[in-house]
Amino acid sequence: MSLNRLFRLISIALLMLFLALAISLVWIEWSIYQNGANSVPALRNFRLGLVAMEKLSAERGPANAYMGSRPGERDALYQQLKAARVTSDTAMDQLRDALEKDPTLRQSPMFDRLRTVQQALGPARAAVDRIGLQPEDQRTTLYVVSAVNGMVDMIPVMVRLTAELASIVDQSDPDLRDGLAGVRAAASLREYAGQIGSRFTAPLIIHRKLNSDEVIEIGRLYGRIELLRSLVSAQLASYSKRPEFARAIDEMDKQYFDNGFQFLDYLLQVGLKSGDYGITPAELAARYVPQMKSILDLRDLLLDDMMVRAEQRNVQARNFLASVIGLTIIACLFFQLLMYMIRKRVVRPLVSATDLVVGLVDGKLDQEIPKGKYDDEIGGMMRALRVLKERILERNSLAKEREALITQLQTSSNTDFLTGLLNRRAFFSYGEQQMAVAQRYERDLSVVLFDIDYFKRINDSYGHLSGDAILRGVAQTASQLLRKVDVLARYGGEEFIVLLPESDLAQAQAVAEKLRAALAHKDFEIDGGQHIRISASFGVAALVDGRGLEQLIKLADTALYVAKEQGRNRVATSA
Incomplete structure (x- = not known):
């Protein structure tokens, strides 16, 4: 029997065996994709992004309090601000470390966005410190609003970053889409809730009524918060039958939308009429910020539930993979029986030739290509590989010369010949x-x-x-x-x-x-x-x-x- 015919018969048997194996492996890959085998690390990164954004947003409370501080309370408020900044920096560093560990994320725009925010934090914080050290009668609306906006302006960049992290989670496991949308809506709700409080900072510090721009902005934020409230309720419709989620939603309605909004309405009415608020920015933060904790509790509850579901899918994927491994072992035993028939004439020479081909592809051009022992297809392949090696060596030599010439031309076209500077x-x-x-x-x-x-x-x-x-x-x-x-x-x-x-x-x-x-x-x-x-x-x-x-x-x-x-x-x- 000729080698070609023998190889054809065995190829048919191998084709049938490995077709079943390939179908199983494809099914595994599909299951991994569908069930979110990669969703757990993606969820962790998404959570780090949300926490970083939240801590950055939460830093505005102590910052606003410090800008409105009085001499007797300035040191204590600054210590609180320093603690909040350490918390923000820690959250940002943790997110940065997570992005750096993933090569694909390290090269993505997300890493640049995070670096942009961290670079912008220094000037924004310096503006807050300058106002906090000024005497009360020298603090102006322009500088206070500018400092507040300096901290707020970093949030859109963080929103884009977390949206990109959420997109990775969505691609890993589309079944988490409803929960993911609910988490993002809750995070946005907390951010806009914080921004409303910040809009009262300048009037509280300067002891004046709200101007028209501030009233319009507060109204706009009110509208967004109500829209997000409806969106959260819609996204959590499938969760509402679970007691823990029902309690969390009720607590959010009670703590923030009842107590928190009533407090904001009071400040709004005072700001429209007299501007005599009777509280400092520090007291505003102490009374208003705790009301937003229920929003974060709902967000964290959703994240914990999504993590549990993703881990369950990973367990299912691992179990399915184990069953396929068992099938692969059985196939390998049968494969060994077939290999015994053609080991000397086909398998060993073919494996050797394959290793040589892989080596050539990987650039191992110093390996010796032996002569074929038989005047058959394998021998012909060896001769062809020797010719291929010679061609690759010639091609690499020409490619190196071309690259060197291109580099030289690019450098000379961009450089001033006399000074070595750019032209x-x-x-x-x-x-x-x-x-x-x-x-x-x-x-x-x-x-x-x-x-x-x-x-x-x-x-x-x-x-x-x-x-x-x-x-x-x-x-x-x-x-x-x-x-x-x-x-x-x-x-x-x-x-x-x-x-x-x-x-x-x-x-x-x-x-x-x-x-x-x-x-x-x-x-x-x-x-x-x-x-x-x-x-x-x-x-x-x-x-x-x-x-x-x-x-x-x-x-x-x-x-x-x-x-x-x-x-x-x-x-x-x-x-």
Whole structure:
């Protein structure tokens, strides 16, 4: 019997056996998908996200209380605020650790959103601290509202993050969709409930009536809360027959929608009429925040129930997998009987050839490919593998040469040959990306444009080689003084440009002044071993709504012209 015919007969038998095994494995994978085998870790991450958002939201209570503190209670309230911040940071760090452990989540936008929130916490908290340290008569509505909004503005980012985590849970186990929607509605309900309390912070601190904008915003939040209340009830319709959920819903209605809303209505009426509230922000937090605990209790009850259901499905999946493993063992015993018939002529050479193919695919090109012992299909495969190895070696060599050439071309096209900095084209390419990010997320962005004073005199007096040395020295000095995120480029001739992400006009002006002083006090060595000093003039402009990158550069250029007109070696700004 020829090897081909023998292999065909055994292939039929293997096909029948492994077809059953493949169907079983496919069914297992389908069951895992349907029953949410991956839903438990996804639920844990989702819960960490909700807790992080909740703790960040809860931090507003002590923050509002501290901003409205009086000298006698300031220290005690600040200690409470510090404790709340530690709790928020711990929750954020736990979520960050969970995202970092999952390679897919670590590379997702969720990780960037969390990092954005953590970076924004510093300035927001600093604004709260400044107001808390001010005397009561110096606290203004503008700064209080700005500080409150600074803490509130981070919540939409956290909402998007938790929504993405919820989407992963939904994909893992669609049967949890109703509970998932209820949890998200409860979390949103708690957040909007907290925001209503925050809207009274400024009036309580300044001791004034509510203005029209605050009344409208409170009314809008009222509407959202009522809508979420209906949504929670609708999503929990299937849970309402269970006693623990019925009690939790009743407790939420009693504690928050009865007691909490009555308190808010009282404050609203006082705010509309007299503004004489009779309570401080600390007393507001002490009376109002506990009323929201029932919302969190309902949320946690739903999460616990979803976790139990997901774990039950995992147990079912494991039991099903065990039964398939038993079937696989039986199939393997039968497979051993068939393997005995063709072990010498087919299996061993085929396994060897397979290992060689896998090795070639994995890049193990140093392995030796033996000659076939028989003049058959396996021998032909070995000869083909030797040819394939030679072709792969040739292809890899050509690919390396091509990649090296591409890298060299990319580097030369983006780099100024003299200074080693980005050139003008590369700067605009990167700058447009940063501009889009800054405008989308409403971040600060500034541009510093500077050039060397009297550079033509240097070229005329010392030669162009000396001028080139000065340009390289300026590039090196400026690069050492900038952050890693800042972008320094040669704009043309003796002009340089700096892009400063996350920097407002004042910060950019400080950077420009630092660069100006460093250049003015540095001795630059030129050809012939001489040392000379130079100065530079700087123009600074910051991003304002509606401006594009070119407009920003034009403003910086105008400011640079002003610096030149005012005597050079100075920094000028453009509003």
